[in-house]
Amino acid sequence: MKGLVGVKGWGMAGMLAGTLALGAMVLPAHGQDTQAIGPAIFTRCAACHTPSGAGVPGTFPPLGTDVRTLAANPAGRRYLALVVVKGLMGPITVEGKAYRNVMPAQGLDDAGIAAVLNHVGTAIARQGPSFTPFTASEVATLRASGADLGPGQIAALHAAAGGQ
Numbered sequence: 176m177k178g179l180v181g182v183k184g185w186g187m188a189g190m191l192a193g194t195l196a197l198g199a200m201v202l203p204a205h206g207q208d209t210q211a212i213g214p215a216i217f218t219r220c221a222a223c224h225t226p227s228g229a230g231v232p233g234t235f236p237p238l239g240t241d242v243r244t245l246a247a248n249p250a251g252r253r254y255l256a257l258v259v260v261k262g263l264m265g266p267i268t269v270e271g272k273a274y275r276n277v278m279p280a281q282g283l284d285d286a287g288i289a290a291v292l293n294h295v296g297t298a299i300a301r302q303g304p305s306f307t308p309f310t311a312s313e314v315a316t317l318r319a320s321g322a323d324l325g326p327g328q329i330a331a332l333h334a335a336a337g338g339q
């Protein structure tokens with residue numbers, strides 16, 4: 176009987192801990208700790224783009240100079256946000272190499288997209304123009320601006336947005 180009470184007690188404590196953990200996980204989605212979630216989200220990007228962001232030439236483009244160059248102008252920032260929102264279907268040319276592949280939409284909310292792009296722009300892409308962080312509200316505006324575009328149309332934005 177005593178043992179049972181003990182188990183019950185732990186069960187409640189466990190539930191409480193679970194609730195607290197859930198609360199902690201929900202916070203970043205509201206943009207309060209986007210720095211912490213960027214690296215966590217990037218692990219899924221790394222499955223294709225590799226953990227260093229070097230990519231696989233001809234298959235998965237590097238997340239490097241091209242990303243920083245794009246992030247330095249409004250059209251490029253729109254392209255970057257829409258790539259993550261909608262996915263991408265080339266052809267595109269990145270750092271002199273042609274890519275004719277498909278990136279699936281990533282199913283992230285605005286804060287998550289801002290966080291992962293900021294992680295890429297600061298910790299993964301280390302060369303190129305200085306990087307101005309994205310905010311969740313900027314991503315929301317860019318998402319809305321591309322509501323009618325598909326992955327192929329987003330690829331067509333690359334060159335005009337300063338991609339190279």
Ligand code: HEC
Binds near residue numbers: 224
């Ligand atoms: C399933 C593989 C895959 C995953 C996962 C993936 N990508 Fe991609 N990504 C690609 C491919 C493939 C391309 C190039 C598509 C093409 O050839 O048109 C690409 C292109 C890009 C580009 C455009 C690069 C440029 O210089 O124009 C960016 C930015 C990007 N991905 C960011 C991300 C981020 C951030 C994540 C994680 C949230 C991510 N990708 C997850 C496969 C992936």
